[in-house]
Amino acid sequence: xxxxxxxxxxxxxxxxQEVILRCVPISNHLYFYWYRQILGQKVEFxxxxxxxxxxEKSEIFDDQFSVERPDGSNFTLKIRSTKLEDSAMYFCASxxxxxGGGTDTQYFGPGTRLTVL
Amino acid sequence: KNQVEQSPQSLIILEGKNCTxxxxxxxxxxxxxxxxxxxxxxxxxxxTIMTFSENTKSNGRYTATLDADTKQSSLHITASQLSDSAxxxxxxxxxxxxxxxxxxxxxxTIIP
Numbered sequence: 001x002x003x004x005x006x007x008x009x010x011x012x013x014x015x016x017q018e019v020i021l022r023c024v025p026i027s028n029h030l031y032f033y034w035y036r037q038i039l040g041q042k043v044e045f046x047x048x049x050x051x052x053x054x055x056e057k058s059e060i061f062d063d064q065f066s067v068e069r070p071d072g073s074n075f076t077l078k079i080r081s082t083k084l085e086d087s088a089m090y091f092c093a094s095x096x097x098x099x100g101g102g103t104d105t106q107y108f109g110p111g112t113r114l115t116v117l
Numbered sequence: 118k119n120q121v122e123q124s125p126q127s128l129i130i131l132e133g134k135n136c137t138x139x140x141x142x143x144x145x146x147x148x149x150x151x152x153x154x155x156x157x158x159x160x161x162x163x164x165t166i167m168t169f170s171e172n173t174k175s176n177g178r179y180t181a182t183l184d185a186d187t188k189q190s191s192l193h194i195t196a197s198q199l200s201d202s203a204x205x206x207x208x209x210x211x212x213x214x215x216x217x218x219x220x221x222x223x224x225x226t227i228i229p
Contacts, residue, residue, distance in 0.1 A: 004160075033215070043161065043206065043219040056215045091160050106217075108160030 002026045004109035006092050012115045013082055021077045021112045023092030032075045033093040033106060034067065036060070043091065049075065082116045089113050119144040121209050121220035129226045134197055138223045140190040140207030148212040152181050152192045155204045155222065164192070164205075194225075202227045 005024045013019050025032050034046040047057040049067055066078045075094075079086055090113075093106040121142045130136050142150070149168045153161035165174045165181040167190070173182045178195045192205055204222040211218070 031215075042221045043208075045216045045218075048215040058216060089158075093160075105163045105166060108162070110160050111158070 004092055004094055004107050006090075006109040006112050008112060009110070010113045010115070012117065015084055015116055016081050019079050019082055019114065021079075021090050021092075021114070023075045023077070023094075023109055024073050025075055025092065025094030026107055027073070029094035029096050029107075031055075031095045031097065031104075032067075032069070033095075034077045035091045035093065035108075036088040037091065037111075038088045046077070046090075079114075082114075084116050087114055087116045119209070119211060119216075119218045121207050121218050123205075123207050123220040123223050125223060126221070127224040127226070129228060130197055132197060132199055132227050132229050135193065135195050136197060136225065138192045138194075138205050138207075138225070140192070140220055142188050142190070142207070142209045142218070142220075144188075144209040144211050144218055146212040147185065147188075148210045150181075150183055150190050151208040151210070151217075152179070152190075153206045153208055155206055157203070161206055161208075197225075197227045199227050199229065201225060 007022045032049040035043050037043045045058050047061045048055045064080045068076050089111045091111045092109040095104045095106045097104045124139045151166045152164040155161040164179050167174050167183045169185045180193045183190045206222040207220040209218050
């Protein structure tokens with residue numbers, strides 16, 4: 001069964017450094033998402049991406065964050081200058097169709113645990 | 118502000134027993150409500166999705182109900198198994214955008 005994959009599984013970085021989290025969505029999906037989950041807290045929406053552009057973003061997704069689909073398979077989340085509070089589990093998800101009112105299932109990857117020291 | 122509240126926060130039941138988890142939401146306008154299962158350290162896995170016009174939906178031993186008037190949903194698990202031990206998260210999708218609102222989840226533990 002197709003699945004969303006994410007690399008690395010765990011990333012440790014120094015405060016102020018740039019990190020890139022990578023995701024390979026399910027191949028025929030068109031909608032891509034990033035979420036984060038701070039330890040012990042609920043999952044939070046960061047950004048959705050369709051047709052090579054951001055379709056929605058949350059207040060968390062400030063200028064330090066960016067997303068890109070550099071080729072036909074990868075979907076990346078970049079944090080330019082990490083802060084301690086960026087430490088969290090970051091989940092990528094993809095769906096075949098989910099445009100405000102759509103009900104297609106979002107398939108989540110296993111997550112990347114980011115630790116900022 | 119859109120919010121999703123779940124109860125109880127945690128629940129311990131014996132293997133084979135049934136249980137019901139609750140979800141209340143304030144998301145408006147409302148598009149659909151989803152229940153996810155999240156094992157520790159893993160990504161959420163979808164169990165059910167219901168639109169505002171649906172009252173109930175089943176997926177094996179999982180049955181979700183939705184009352185869009187009172188903005189409440191429940192997830193009923195029948196004949197629990199040890200593998201059901203996980204967090205169960207209620208997620209609400211507003212109409213017109215993709216910003217899913219997640220609840221804090223119910224941590225379910227099944228004991229033999």
